[in-house]
Amino acid sequence: MSAFELYEVAEEEERRRKRAPWGVTALVLLTGLALIRNGSGEFDVGPPQPASAAAADSRTAPSTFVAPQALPYAVPARVRIPSIQVDAPVTPVGLDTDGWVGAPPAEDPNLAGWFTGAVSPGEKGTAVIVGHVDNMQGPAVFYGLGALKKGSRVEVERGDGKTAVFEFYGIEVFAKSNFPGDRVYASKGTPELRIITCGGGFSKQNGYDGNVVAFARLVEVR
Numbered sequence: 001m002s003a004f005e006l007y008e009v010a011e012e013e014e015r016r017r018k019r020a021p022w023g024v025t026a027l028v029l030l031t032g033l034a035l036i037r038n039g040s041g042e043f044d045v046g047p048p049q050p051a052s053a054a055a056a057d058s059r060t061a062p063s064t065f066v067a068p069q070a071l072p073y074a075v076p077a078r079v080r081i082p083s084i085q086v087d088a089p090v091t092p093v094g095l096d097t098d099g100w101v102g103a104p105p106a107e108d109p110n111l112a113g114w115f116t117g118a119v120s121p122g123e124k125g126t127a128v129i130v131g132h133v134d135n136m137q138g139p140a141v142f143y144g145l146g147a148l149k150k151g152s153r154v155e156v157e158r159g160d161g162k163t164a165v166f167e168f169y170g171i172e173v174f175a176k177s178n179f180p181g182d183r184v185y186a187s188k189g190t191p192e193l194r195i196i197t198c199g200g201g202f203s204k205q206n207g208y209d210g211n212v213v214a215f216a217r218l219v220e221v222r
Helices: 003-018 022-029 181-185
Strands: 076-081 086-093 112-115 125-130 153-158 163-175 191-203 207-221
Touching: 076 125, 153 191, 153 207, 163 191, 181 191
Parallel strands: 086 112, 125 191
Antiparallel strands: 076 086, 076 153, 112 125, 153 163, 163 207, 191 207
16 A cells, blocks of 8 residues: 555544544434424424424335445535525534534524534435524524425535535334434435424424424435
8 A cells, every 4th residue: 555545544543533523423313312402493384394294205216216426525515406406505513511513503594514423415314404493593404394395405515626415215203202313313324414403383482393304315426
């Protein structure tokens, strides 16, 4: 192995070392604490909520589905969901001091966050992108997430110049007090993506009581 190849291997190992081991991170996420907060909810009409028909199928992908080859690590740069008019830059986020997934700055409504404790979008495993549903000024990046339909697509532009295209196969809202972390975050052995924002009921005292989760699998690489 050449010196350059050794350098590349070392760089990749360093990147993975900096990301929390998934098994350890999952223990935090399973508590239901690692969810997005800070939605204001103070608007005449709240964000759309997923229809019961949009629930993710508990089975694996159809037997006829062939997943594209998984991509190597690359930091995501932009996320687009044409069906709900999302076109937003992506910034890395980790866990905050309370053990929650850190959301992007609330003052920027059109900004999504990639959770660095998971894989990057397109890698084998389950990648996680989060964002606010609203802020004090109005709707934010994932306000329309609950209105998604199965079969809609999301495009994630990556730092290596490739675009990972995922197809949604389920959109659900879960109570924060009973968040199914194992179901949401577990790897299915192929490249998948979860997009998460606040949802459910709202109170001024506690904010949103749930989270909308959109489940998607990789279907194309451009």
